[in-house]
Amino acid sequence: MEPTLYPKAAGEAAELDWIEIRFEVEEALHGYRVDRFLQARITRLSRTRIQSIIGTGALRFEGGASIRRASARVRAGDVLILRRPAPDEPAVPMHYEEIYRDEVLMIIDKPSGLPVHPTARYHRNTLTALMRTREGAEHGWQMAHRIDRETSGVLALARGAAVKSRRQPPSPAGVLKRSFARRDVHKEYLAITRGLLEAPLSIETPLGFDPQSTISIKMGAVAVEDGGAPARTDVEPLATSSFRGEPITLVRAIPHTGRQHQIRIHLALEGRPLLGDKLYGVDEHLFRDMADGLMTMQEVSEAVGLPRQALHAHVLELPHPVGGRRMRFESPWPPLLAEVITCPSG
Numbered sequence: 001m002e003p004t005l006y007p008k009a010a011g012e013a014a015e016l017d018w019i020e021i022r023f024e025v026e027e028a029l030h031g032y033r034v035d036r037f038l039q040a041r042i043t044r045l046s047r048t049r050i051q052s053i054i055g056t057g058a059l060r061f062e063g064g065a066s067i068r069r070a071s072a073r074v075r076a077g078d079v080l081i082l083r084r085p086a087p088d089e090p091a092v093p094m095h096y097e098e099i100y101r102d103e104v105l106m107i108i109d110k111p112s113g114l115p116v117h118p119t120a121r122y123h124r125n126t127l128t129a130l131m132r133t134r135e136g137a138e139h140g141w142q143m144a145h146r147i148d149r150e151t152s153g154v155l156a157l158a159r160g161a162a163v164k165s166r167r168q169p170p171s172p173a174g175v176l177k178r179s180f181a182r183r184d185v186h187k188e189y190l191a192i193t194r195g196l197l198e199a200p201l202s203i204e205t206p207l208g209f210d211p212q213s214t215i216s217i218k219m220g221a222v223a224v225e226d227g228g229a230p231a232r233t234d235v236e237p238l239a240t241s242s243f244r245g246e247p248i249t250l251v252r253a254i255p256h257t258g259r260q261h262q263i264r265i266h267l268a269l270e271g272r273p274l275l276g277d278k279l280y281g282v283d284e285h286l287f288r289d290m291a292d293g294l295m296t297m298q299e300v301s302e303a304v305g306l307p308r309q310a311l312h313a314h315v316l317e318l319p320h321p322v323g324g325r326r327m328r329f330e331s332p333w334p335p336l337l338a339e340v341i342t343c344p345s346g
């Protein structure tokens with residue numbers, strides 16, 4: 001459900017850039033009224049608001065005419081396109097540093113605050129858009145994995161195939177993505193947790209969407225028999241200090257699985273949430289107030305103590321997608337986090 005940004009047509013006002021969001025109807029929603037289908041896919045919008053959007057003609061079947069009746073039915077396999085003006089976006093750091101580059105592999109150091117892909121809130125101000133500017137629209141680089149917007153550090157990309165074919169060998173991007181899927185990579189994160197951690201931990205709580213939360217993107221502890229996915233994170237304390245009069249711990253976290261928000265959730269479940277985490281480190285009403293526009297990002301940052309979550313992708317080891325040579329890359333501890341606590345390794 002990632003939006004695609006379309007530039008304004010000649011003569012249109014600057015604010016009339018458009019985004020299009022693509023929804024494919026899955027089997028479970030076959031036969032739904034179109035308003036109920038969209039409500040199931042965009043949970044933050046009320047049914048009344050969705051009906052109003054449909055009435056403007058902003059929704060259509062892919063390759064077809066606009067849908068103007070909320071009572072229209074959708075079928076499994078249908079693709080709906082929602083078009084709307086692109087909203088103003090928060091400012092983000094529009095830069096990244098290259099750590100390594102050859103013909104098929106690129107490793108970058110992503111700053112905190114820069115989203116990797118388009119979301120409901122970010123369209124122009126993303127790493128993908130920035131790369132199109134720096135590398136050209138047909139640059140061919142594909143990301144092998146993701147890190148959160150507020151997380152900084154090492155990110156790997158590889159060249160994709162110009163034309164997809166079952167007969168041709170996998171592209172370097174395909175090979176590298178398989179390495180991540182097979183867990184043939186080693187990742188180390190540095191994080192600042194609230195509270196003291198005095199001994200290493202191995203956390204193996206399975207994770208899934210949090211059934212107790214009203215926030216659709218929030219993950220939590222979910223038993224495997226209830227649909228949770230196995231997850232393991234090893235955590236080692238490196239240094240301790242204090243922040244705003246409370247104890248904090250700098251830790252090294254090694255994820256052995258790649259679940260969404262894994263390190264953040266595992267540490268929070270142990271009673272040591274990340275410093276600055278606006279989703280797992282505070283009561284979730286704070287996140288809701290920010291999402292609903294009742295609090296600004298700056299007000300929320302002041303409430304949690306940092307303008308970012310204290311999580312940094314420090315080390316990435318992987319096999320080169322051509323030849324398989326093991327390579328290790330590092331991103332230094334960010335200055336903002338170094339002001340909070342010094343990293344012993346620098």
